[in-house]
Amino acid sequence: MTDLLSRRAVVAGMGVLGLGLLAGCNPARGLDFKYGKNMSNEILGRSFRLTDSQGNVRTLSSFYGTMPMIFFGFTQCPAVCPTALARAAQIKKLMGRDAGFLQVVFITLDPERDTPEVLDAYVKAFDPSFTALTGTPEEIAAVAREFKVFYEKVPTGDTYTISHSSTSYVYDSRSTLRLSLGHSLNAKECTEDLLTLMEIC
Amino acid sequence: MAISLQPIKRGLAALALMGMALPALAETSVSDAWVRATVPQQHATGAFMVLTATTDSKLVGVASPVAKDVQVHEMTMNGEVMGMRQVKSIELPAGKAVSLDPNGYHVMLMGLHEQVKEGTQVPLTLTIEDAKGAKQALQVQAPVRGLTADGSTGGHEHAHQH
Numbered sequence: 001m002t003d004l005l006s007r008r009a010v011v012a013g014m015g016v017l018g019l020g021l022l023a024g025c026n027p028a029r030g031l032d033f034k035y036g037k038n039m040s041n042e043i044l045g046r047s048f049r050l051t052d053s054q055g056n057v058r059t060l061s062s063f064y065g066t067m068p069m070i071f072f073g074f075t076q077c078p079a080v081c082p083t084a085l086a087r088a089a090q091i092k093k094l095m096g097r098d099a100g101f102l103q104v105v106f107i108t109l110d111p112e113r114d115t116p117e118v119l120d121a122y123v124k125a126f127d128p129s130f131t132a133l134t135g136t137p138e139e140i141a142a143v144a145r146e147f148k149v150f151y152e153k154v155p156t157g158d159t160y161t162i163s164h165s166s167t168s169y170v171y172d173s174r175s176t177l178r179l180s181l182g183h184s185l186n187a188k189e190c191t192e193d194l195l196t197l198m199e200i201c
Numbered sequence: 202m203a204i205s206l207q208p209i210k211r212g213l214a215a216l217a218l219m220g221m222a223l224p225a226l227a228e229t230s231v232s233d234a235w236v237r238a239t240v241p242q243q244h245a246t247g248a249f250m251v252l253t254a255t256t257d258s259k260l261v262g263v264a265s266p267v268a269k270d271v272q273v274h275e276m277t278m279n280g281e282v283m284g285m286r287q288v289k290s291i292e293l294p295a296g297k298a299v300s301l302d303p304n305g306y307h308v309m310l311m312g313l314h315e316q317v318k319e320g321t322q323v324p325l326t327l328t329i330e331d332a333k334g335a336k337q338a339l340q341v342q343a344p345v346r347g348l349t350a351d352g353s354t355g356g357h358e359h360a361h362q363h
Binding site for chain 1: 227237240241242243244245246247270272274276278281282283284285286287303307309311312347348349350351
């Protein structure tokens with residue numbers, strides 16, 4: 001009896017392990033990113049629920065099977081956001097035939113001014129495959145908290161601009177956070193790390 | 202590349218430097234001015250350029266008929282956080298090329314009356330104040346570059362932060 005139980009336990013344990021392997025895409029020899037930060041031990045952005053420009057609800061699992069690269073910004077941003085989007089478009093070019101695997105996701109921090117139409121036209125000007133997500137100001141605030149993304153409105157005259165974190169977050173094809181890419185990295189450096197991640201998942 | 206180097210004024214400044222009988226004119230040249238295109242319904246965009254003053258001066262204001270409100274902003278990177286703030290003026294030390302580009306000081310055109318389209322030109326009026334407090338208006342026609350245009354202007358003396 002005890003013998004049987006322990007055997008069962010072992011089989012169950014193996015099953016759980018097997019599932020873990022399937023679910024997590026474990027790297028055989030560790031993830032060795034040259035430029036970005038390994039985020040495998042961090043849990044960020046697991047439960048966001050936002051809408052895309054067509055009004056579809058999108059969660060992290062919507063991007064299952066692709067390598068989503070998520071970052072935050074606003075369309076009235078003169079510098080960091082167009083630079084990050086232009087870099088993402090260039091990364092896709094550098095990735096060549098693997099480019100289709102990368103899903104660029106831009107989340108607005110200015111949902112009051114960035115209508116779905118403006119957002120859609122804006123990100124698609126950089127690459128037609130890019131997705132933009134928005135939500136209510138409360139939803140965006142919750143998502144930013146979830147990603148530990150800092151942002152704040154800065155009043156300028158009778159309007160405002162926004163200061164915000166500029167990091168891009170990359171998940172593997174099983175929706176596990178893997179990599180963060182700083183704003184100062186160039187497209188070639190980012191591409192190298194993204195290809196490293198693709199090797200495992 | 203350089204669109205309005207104002208060679209005549211430069212020449213005058215050079216003559217003045219050579220000790221000719223001309224008053225020392227405070228002149229500012231503008232090069233590589235451009236504005237980033239927008240998509241429909243987008244209400245703000247940036248204008249960029251390189252300014253070089255012959256005497257210590259300040260950029261104290263910008264106006265444009267395409268926008269309700271024109272402001273000068275400064276972008277700073279604090280670690281991974283991009284900080285944005287409005288500034289009242291930009292110092293233009295004599296002879297130093299000061300770059301207004303997406304990585305630092307830049308002009309924000311806010312409350313755009315209509316879409317800013319690539320290939321068109323945006324008129325800008327810069328107000329420059331010299332050390333004595335005399336103000337001068339400078340007209341610039343800034344060509345509109347695509348939304349996806351590279352962030353840097355052509356300023357050689359500007360050190361980019363990487």
